[in-house]
Amino acid sequence: MWTIIHKMGSPPWFFRFSGALVRWLLPLTIALLCVGAFWGLLIAPPDFRQGNSYRIIYIHVPAAVVALAGYYVMAFAGAVSLIWRIKMADVTMRAAAPVGAALTAIALFTGAIWGKPTWGAWWVWDARITSMLLLFFLYLGVVALFEAYENKTAAARACAVLSLIGTVNIPIIYKSVDWWYSLHQPASIKFMGESAIDSSMLYPLLLMIAAFYCLFVVAVLLNMRAEVLWRHRESGWIQQLVERA
Amino acid sequence: MHPARKQRLMLVSLVVVLSSAAIGLVAFALRDNINLFYPPADVVAGKAPIDRSIRLGGMVVEGSIERSDTDLDTTFWVTDYEASVAVRYSGILPDLFAEGEGVVVEGMLDKGGALNATQVLAKHDENYMPPEVAAALEGKSGPVQTPQSL
Secondary structure, X not given: OHHHHHHHOOHHHHHHHHHHHXXXXXXXXXXXXHHHHHHHHHHOOOEOOOEOHHHHHHHHHHHHHXXXXXXXXXXXXXXHHHHHXXXXXXXXXXXXXXXXXXXXXXXXXXXXXXXXXXXXXXXXXXXXXXXXXXXXXXXXXXXXXXXXXXXXXXXXXXXXXXXXXXOOHHHHHHHHHHHOOOOOOOOOOOOOOOOOEOHHHHHHHHHHHHHHHHHHHHHHXXXXXXXXXXXXXXXXXXXXXXXXX | OOHHHHHHHHHHHHHHHHHXXXXXXXXXXXXXXXXXXXXXXXXXXXXXXXXXXXXXXXXXXXXXXXXXXXXXXXXXXEEOOOOEEEEEEEOOOOOOXXXXXXXXXXXXXXXXXXXXXXXXXXXXXXXXXXHHHHHHHHOOOOOOOOOOOO
């Protein structure tokens, strides 16, 4: 266990390991996305009230779910960076932020598109939507704060504190529809008991969620590889890689 | 664990716990403002302000929608199964607006306790199912109508 953690902290080892991982995870992600999108958009039945417009769920929900989960990845990397002072944790935190921001933006954008015909408004300041907007700004805040520092160790420390404080927003987003009166509907997928979404629509949705998780991992790994290459551009092992290529 | 790391771990945990507690207290103090709408029971009990625009949320009472023959005026009742409030609205209603479905309306209360709405939003619930399943649940027979919107 400890040897793996020590290896993860070593840039050359990470670079080789992540390269091998991306090589099979990327095709898997593309396959999952294609099958999930085809199943969800063409095979799954229309909804009894919304007709076909509900199909945006196959983009909206996976993006939102992974945006929330991705925040914990970023905050956990921040905590590791603060406590153990591991450079690779800084890289992980910085790499996860723009991916999370993109996913949050997708969730907000698709939600607005769905909200206009369904609710009758593009945007409503209800608890779920507002807290999701806050998540978007938190992600962007981490990116901006990191870039504002010349000294990347100090930048990582400031970003780690910001992302740790921001974790309080995640349970608020998740429970906002239950705690307050909101326009956004409560969760359809339930961990306990029967889901409020028919299984013929649920299975492609779960597939799309799995696909978005893989997409997140691939995007973060690629971001991290770019950052590792940049940080170690002067070091011997990169020179060797370049010569071999 | 190294003592310095242990101390930093404690510090990190403290930051998370304290900031969560602080934001939790703020959210608790502002809970009335975070709610998007008033339920009809609160409006009937006089908890909603009458001199400014409010939002009212609930279910449209079955059989309560009355549409004008000459213009877009619509009246209906909104209920939370404890109390009901009458709503007057003039304009285009969203696709999902229907009797027995959720709705959030914005507008001012008049002296008689009715709401003059400036905006009507349909509130969708968390249930998703194919039309065949919905028809089966309602115990209907015969051909299934697929919604044609969008």
